[in-house]
Amino acid sequence: MPQATEIGLAPVLPAYSERADSYDHDTAPYESWRRRLVAALPLRRGDTVLDVGCGTGLCFPLLLDEIGAEGTVIGIDDAPAMLAEARAKADAHGWRNITLIEAPAEHAIIPCIADAALFSAVHDVLQSPAALDNVIGHLRPGAWVVGAGGKFPPAWEVPLTFVVRAVHAPYIRDFTGFDRPWRLLEEYLDDFHVTEVAFGTGYIAVGRARPVTG
Numbered sequence: 001m002p003q004a005t006e007i008g009l010a011p012v013l014p015a016y017s018e019r020a021d022s023y024d025h026d027t028a029p030y031e032s033w034r035r036r037l038v039a040a041l042p043l044r045r046g047d048t049v050l051d052v053g054c055g056t057g058l059c060f061p062l063l064l065d066e067i068g069a070e071g072t073v074i075g076i077d078d079a080p081a082m083l084a085e086a087r088a089k090a091d092a093h094g095w096r097n098i099t100l101i102e103a104p105a106e107h108a109i110i111p112c113i114a115d116a117a118l119f120s121a122v123h124d125v126l127q128s129p130a131a132l133d134n135v136i137g138h139l140r141p142g143a144w145v146v147g148a149g150g151k152f153p154p155a156w157e158v159p160l161t162f163v164v165r166a167v168h169a170p171y172i173r174d175f176t177g178f179d180r181p182w183r184l185l186e187e188y189l190d191d192f193h194v195t196e197v198a199f200g201t202g203y204i205a206v207g208r209a210r211p212v213t214g
């Protein structure tokens with residue numbers, strides 16, 4: 001598998017290599033938010049769901065609650081330290097229906113056509129057309145997709161913007177597009193809608209994979 005530098009991506013952020021072991025603790029305040037965005041993804045028992053930028057696997061138990069032992073979670077992440085945490089979590093819980101792919105979403109070899117995809121707090125992935133081409137290209141037509149995370153509040157909320165930037169800086173390579181993080185994703189999906197939350201500092205975007213035409 002090529003290293004990130006070989007394929008022209010920014011290197012893995014220090015937060016993902018040096019602080020992977022404290023990621024769950026550091027982001028614990030967002031647990032109810034995580035429940036809310038997974039709940040926005042209509043899943044059925046037996047579904048295969050792609051957890052893109054799965055990190056340490058904090059969404060795994062929520063997804064498994066919906067898809068059951070007969071379903072499959074495919075976690076994709078390019079930070080080895082984060083995936084090591086995810087692997088340890090899966091082993092500790094005895095989750096056998098989790099497949100982990102250590103690769104950039106842009107180049108991950110996804111071994112199936114999945115029923116759903118989750119993009120939780122992965123701003124950099126959502127700004128990458130190559131990543132969206134690869135991931136959405138491995139979804140069945142009509143598959144549900146949820147993208148959710150932080151965003152800049154309205155322009156007049158200048159003080160809040162500074163707070164948002166500080167909170168997200170450890171986890172984002174580039175704030176480009178942070179005023180409307182779903183801009184690219186919207187182009188891939190039908191029935192697309194966005195709910196802004198927390199005074200416009202977060203969002204949950206939901207839609208369905210568009211059938212490939214031509």
Ligand SMILES: C[S@@+](CC[C@H](N)C(=O)[O-])C[C@H]1O[C@@H](n2cnc3c(N)ncnc32)[C@H](O)[C@@H]1O
Binds near residue numbers: 055079122131
């Ligand atoms: C803020 S964490 C979110 C983790 C998890 N989704 C959650 O909700 O806690 C962002 C994750 O995206 C991963 N990531 C960022 N860019 C990526 C890319 N191009 N391909 C795969 N993973 C990526 C990082 O390594 C990191 O684990």
